[in-house]
Amino acid sequence: MDFNDSIFNRNESCLELPDGMEDKIRSYLKRSEENCLLAVDALADSDCKEEYYRAKEILKSLRWCLGELANSEELKRIAKYSPERVNLYTYFEQLFDACREQMSEYGILMSFDCEEDIDVFVDVDRLTVCLLNLIVNAVQNTDYTAEEAFIRIEANALEDEVIIDFIDNGYGMGEEELERVMSFEGPKGGLYVVNRFCKRAGSGLKLSSAVDEGFTASFGLPLAKGADRILASEKRLVKSGKNSLVAMYISKLDDPMFNDM
Numbered sequence: 260m261d262f263n264d265s266i267f268n269r270n271e272s273c274l275e276l277p278d279g280m281e282d283k284i285r286s287y288l289k290r291s292e293e294n295c296l297l298a299v300d301a302l303a304d305s306d307c308k309e310e311y312y313r314a315k316e317i318l319k320s321l322r323w324c325l326g327e328l329a330n331s332e333e334l335k336r337i338a339k340y341s342p343e344r345v346n347l348y349t350y351f352e353q354l355f356d357a358c359r360e361q362m363s364e365y366g367i368l369m370s371f372d373c374e375e376d377i378d379v380f381v382d383v384d385r386l387t388v389c390l391l392n393l394i395v396n397a398v399q400n401t402d403y404t405a406e407e408a409f410i411r412i413e414a415n416a417l418e419d420e421v422i423i424d425f426i427d428n429g430y431g432m433g434e435e436e437l438e439r440v441m442s443f444e445g446p447k448g449g450l451y452v453v454n455r456f457c458k459r460a461g462s463g464l465k466l467s468s469a470v471d472e473g474f475t476a477s478f479g480l481p482l483a484k485g486a487d488r489i490l491a492s493e494k495r496l497v498k499s500g501k502n503s504l505v506a507m508y509i510s511k512l513d514d515p516m517f518n519d520m
Contacts, residue, residue: 285328292321337452340382340459344483345496347414347421348375353497354387354505358394361509365398366408373414378483379421381460383496384504386480389456391508392449393425393476400474401429420461420479428473437468 295318302311351371359369390412397410413424432440440450453476457464462479497505 281328281332285325288321288325288328292318292325295321337382337385337455337459340385342380342382342460344378345381345383346375347377347379347480348373350383350386350496351412351414354390357497357505358391358509361505362398367398367401368409369411370409371412371414373412374416377414377416377421379480380483381480385456386460387497387504388508389453390425391504392453395508396449397425397427397429397474400431401427416482420481422477422479425476426473427475431468431470431472431474433468433470437466 295314298314299311299318302314305311351373355369355371362369394410401408407428409428411426413426415422415424454464457478460478461481465477466475467477468474
């Protein structure tokens with residue numbers, strides 16, 4: 260299924276707010292989220308089942324709003340896209356090392372297949388956000404207790420571009436669910452950001468999936484040319500640590516409620 264002709268192609272602008280307002284809104288939402296989570300925990304073992312489920316719905320809505328703010332910020336960054344020449348093999352190596360550090364408890368086999376001499380012209384941080392959204396989605400839709408659970412990235416160089424295939428063997432989805440994802444019914448902002456990145460960076464996003472057969476997201480990145488600006492050698496492609504992009508996105512999996520939200 261090619262998303263380039265889908266509703267993802269709508270020319271939507273990012274959320275525009277006065278300077279400083281986003282920080283205030285985020286602060287209020289975070290405070291409300293924390294209080295709501297306390298209420299959910301307090302009600303979980305009580306007889307107030309209706310109040311418990313209502314609190315969970317409120318918590319879900321608050322997190323959706325926080326996610327929309329984060330996606331709005333990311334879409335603004337995509338608009339200021341700053342590509343550089345990047346060695347794809349080194350990039351995948353650093354990304355997977357950082358993810359394994361944050362995801363050791365999940366036991367998912369993470370691997371990539373990429374020639375060592377492939378250089379692409381891409382905005383590294385935007386590519387990282389794209390792949391982290393796909394990784395979080397894969398973990399949330401995979402039985403990661405199974406020994407065979409995996410996430411794999413394959414990179415195949417063509418004449419002018421590299422085709423990236425992001426593959427997992429999770430639950431997958433049928434045609435109807437793929438159509439529902441494309442309709443934006445519910446908080447599908449992460450996939451929207453992925454698609455916007457793929458359109459900005461190269462040839463767009465394609466998805467394929469079947470029930471119980473996993474999920475594949477494919478997109479192209481332009482091969483770097485001789486005159487393309489080279490990423491400074493002292494700059495680490497994928498930063499690690501608690502304040503990194505990797506830590507921020509993988510932290511979504513720390514919420515024990517994510518499977519039933």
